[in-house]
Amino acid sequence: MRPEDILAEQPIVMSDADRVRYFTEGFATVEGVTPPDMLDRIRAKSAEFLEQSRSVAASNEAFDLGPRHSAEQPHVRRLRRPVDLDPLFWEVATAPFMTGIAADLVGPDVKFHSAKLNYKWPGTGELVKWHQDIPAWPHTNYSPVTLGIYLDDVTAAEGPLACVPNSHNGPIYSHFGPDDAWTGHISDADAEAADVRSAVDLTGPAGTVIAINCRTVHGSLANLTDRARPLLLYVYSSADAFPWMPAPTPTSKTGEIVRGAPAKIAHLDPRPCPVPPDWSKAGYASIFTAQKAM
Numbered sequence: 001m002r003p004e005d006i007l008a009e010q011p012i013v014m015s016d017a018d019r020v021r022y023f024t025e026g027f028a029t030v031e032g033v034t035p036p037d038m039l040d041r042i043r044a045k046s047a048e049f050l051e052q053s054r055s056v057a058a059s060n061e062a063f064d065l066g067p068r069h070s071a072e073q074p075h076v077r078r079l080r081r082p083v084d085l086d087p088l089f090w091e092v093a094t095a096p097f098m099t100g101i102a103a104d105l106v107g108p109d110v111k112f113h114s115a116k117l118n119y120k121w122p123g124t125g126e127l128v129k130w131h132q133d134i135p136a137w138p139h140t141n142y143s144p145v146t147l148g149i150y151l152d153d154v155t156a157a158e159g160p161l162a163c164v165p166n167s168h169n170g171p172i173y174s175h176f177g178p179d180d181a182w183t184g185h186i187s188d189a190d191a192e193a194a195d196v197r198s199a200v201d202l203t204g205p206a207g208t209v210i211a212i213n214c215r216t217v218h219g220s221l222a223n224l225t226d227r228a229r230p231l232l233l234y235v236y237s238s239a240d241a242f243p244w245m246p247a248p249t250p251t252s253k254t255g256e257i258v259r260g261a262p263a264k265i266a267h268l269d270p271r272p273c274p275v276p277p278d279w280s281k282a283g284y285a286s287i288f289t290a291q292k293a294m
């Protein structure tokens with residue numbers, strides 16, 4: 001669906017102003033939408049998995065571990081495929097506030113793509129370099145949107161997601177290095193061209209949902225506080241968007257319709273998109289591993 005057709009639908013969760021902002025700037029924040037009891041349950045589940053990680057020594061299907069990880073001091077950068085690890089994460093993916101926001105941004109028919117729970121730890125200096133999401137998992141159109149729930153309050157000090165306004169209307173940049181290896185980020189020259197200096201921090205109290213279009217240039221700076229910054233991320237698309245390469249981190253739920261009906265006709269956007277590695281052959285660890293490899 002085109003933005004004007006989506007905006008012609010009645011909003012479900014978001015205000016019209018926030019939806020217009022999303023289509024104009026390529027991102028939005030929605031405060032106060034995560035039900036408090038659900039937020040508490042997600043936090044408790046996150047703590048459970050961090051506890052579990054103490055007995056894990058190396059990254060595996062569930063945990064992407066940072067270099068400082070130990071039984072005494074967990075350093076989990078990402079919980080991978082959370083929807084396949086605990087039913088709560090699928091309950092959140094299909095909760096009316098999440099599918100409602102997704103429908104406000106992609107139209108009434110919504111498809112689930114993937115999920116992850118990222119942690120940004122204090123004292124590690126870890127940042128996520130500027131990148132776009134769609135080059136890793138291209139679709140027939142650019143409806144895919146990442147919705148992220150901040151589990152705790154996030155200010156500029158916690159290393160929030162930062163997005164470059166209007167970059168979703170600009171080019172899709174290469175995420176390959178000079179040796180043609182996947183880097184998971186854009187080059188310094190492209191970051192300059194994309195005007196990353198104009199990036200806006202997406203901050204908000206615990207339970208805020210952030211929405212980032214799949215073409216939007218974004219990244220995040222180091223966490224300068226003494227607390228971890230957990231961020232639960234879900235990707236949705238319109239039902240009429242179809243991936244044309246294997247997903248980097250497929251889940252058992254990938255492709256499920258979570259609101260509305262399946263598409264009978266695919267929507268093909270003519271704007272070109274670079275071809276990523278074939279993850280089914282190349283394998284995919286995480287954006288942290290790809291960006292670190294450089």
Ligand SMILES: O=C(O)CCC(=O)C(=O)O
Pocket residue numbers: 118119120128133159160161218219220231287
């Ligand atoms: O967690 C973050 O700070 C960045 C997340 C992100 O952009 C990604 O995982 O693609």
